[in-house]
Amino acid sequence: EKGNHRHFMAKEIHEQPTVVAQTLGHYLDMANETVHLPGDVTIDFARLERISIAACGTAYYAGLIAKYWFERYARLPVEIDVASEFRYREAPLGDNGLTIVISQSGETADTLASLRYARDEDQSVLAVVNVATSTIARESDAVMPTLAGPEIGVASTKAFTCQLATLCAIAVAAGRARGTVSAEEERALVGALTEVPRLMNEALGLSDEIETLARTFAKTRDVLYLGRGTSYPLALEGALKLKEISYIHAEGYAAGELKHGPIALIDENMPVVVIAPHDAVFDKTMSNMQEVAARGGRIVLITDASGAKQAALPTEATLVMPDMHPAITPLVYALPIQLLAYHTAVHMGTDVDQPRNLAKSVTVE
Ligand code: F6R
Numbered sequence: 001e002k003g004n005h006r007h008f009m010a011k012e013i014h015e016q017p018t019v020v021a022q023t024l025g026h027y028l029d030m031a032n033e034t035v036h037l038p039g040d041v042t043i044d045f046a047r048l049e050r051i052s053i054a055a056c057g058t059a060y061y062a063g064l065i066a067k068y069w070f071e072r073y074a075r076l077p078v079e080i081d082v083a084s085e086f087r088y089r090e091a092p093l094g095d096n097g098l099t100i101v102i103s104q105s106g107e108t109a110d111t112l113a114s115l116r117y118a119r120d121e122d123q124s125v126l127a128v129v130n131v132a133t134s135t136i137a138r139e140s141d142a143v144m145p146t147l148a149g150p151e152i153g154v155a156s157t158k159a160f161t162c163q164l165a166t167l168c169a170i171a172v173a174a175g176r177a178r179g180t181v182s183a184e185e186e187r188a189l190v191g192a193l194t195e196v197p198r199l200m201n202e203a204l205g206l207s208d209e210i211e212t213l214a215r216t217f218a219k220t221r222d223v224l225y226l227g228r229g230t231s232y233p234l235a236l237e238g239a240l241k242l243k244e245i246s247y248i249h250a251e252g253y254a255a256g257e258l259k260h261g262p263i264a265l266i267d268e269n270m271p272v273v274v275i276a277p278h279d280a281v282f283d284k285t286m287s288n289m290q291e292v293a294a295r296g297g298r299i300v301l302i303t304d305a306s307g308a309k310q311a312a313l314p315t316e317a318t319l320v321m322p323d324m325h326p327a328i329t330p331l332v333y334a335l336p337i338q339l340l341a342y343h344t345a346v347h348m349g350t351d352v353d354q355p356r357n358l359a360k361s362v363t364v365e
Helices: 008-014 016-027 057-074 109-120 135-139 158-178 183-204 207-217 231-246 255-260 282-294 305-311 326-348
Strands: 050-055 078-082 097-103 124-129 142-145 222-227 249-254 271-275 298-304 317-321
Touching: 008 016, 008 326, 016 158, 016 183, 050 057, 050 109, 057 078, 057 097, 057 158, 057 231, 097 109, 097 158, 109 124, 109 135, 124 135, 124 158, 142 158, 158 183, 158 326, 183 326, 207 317, 207 326, 222 231, 222 255, 222 282, 231 249, 231 271, 231 326, 249 255, 255 282, 271 282, 271 326, 282 298, 282 305, 298 305, 298 326, 305 317, 317 326
Parallel strands: 050 078, 050 097, 097 124, 124 142, 222 249, 222 271, 271 298, 298 317
Antiparallel strands: none
């Protein structure tokens, strides 16, 4: 049921504060401000030497963000690949490795094949899945459910942010087990995660402003998304979301890659969405944004109040997000990205919940 929403996608975007709170409740002990993985998960994080991640599409982008968290908080090397490459590239996986597969449906053919490959290579396999009865859940050594509830819209939204919530909790738990996250840091990170549902509600308040902006997006042919750090995978996700439901060509790039090619595309017709919370890499992203402005690019900046103040550049629009701990920005900044794709597609009149050529679950390679 869509409730009072026009599309399942809109309903699922707006459900995120609730379902992310549910998912976090499963992994966090909010009263004691600690991470608390379910009892049946017996991964010895202290013994691990590395993590491999395999997934497809939006789930792959969740994995790319998690790579930053595992490396930073658990000091574990992470390699990640799309499942369709992982399964065939004959990667040597080595001893004491954990493979994490991420999937909403739990039935994606390439992700399942990656899981089987990893098991054959003697890796422990952890699945982050939304459908608890799925094949991927059944065949994994450990399952971390995302409690997003059924996702009907073909474009993944709430499953993505619930995957991020789960993966962030696992990374902090791994850091605790390995002694790379102190009790004090754990408290700060759990406190930050606990704030996510409230911050998401605030971000949803930007919907009208984004709807207005989407009117101009609906008239463009190409859009570029830029971000650094964990905002880089979010740039990739923003581009995917826009292209799959509005059919506008979009590309996501690491902001630092701009001058290595995509800058050639910039002119006064192409919107450039810059995802830049005021974090440790903000200044670097701003100098990339400057390069876009110097070439007459139409900038849409997504940042917070201090970022907006320091940007000091003319933009077509600046979406001002609430202030938050840098660890959790991908969860909250995902919402304006989803809303921009959604409203653009609605303006264009496409079939938002059932975009052409796409299936909700890809069970063939
Ligand atoms: C994008 C999207 C797809 C899926 C991908 C993986 O909005 O929905 O890219 O994320 O097909 O599907 P699951 O997560 O079911 O393995």
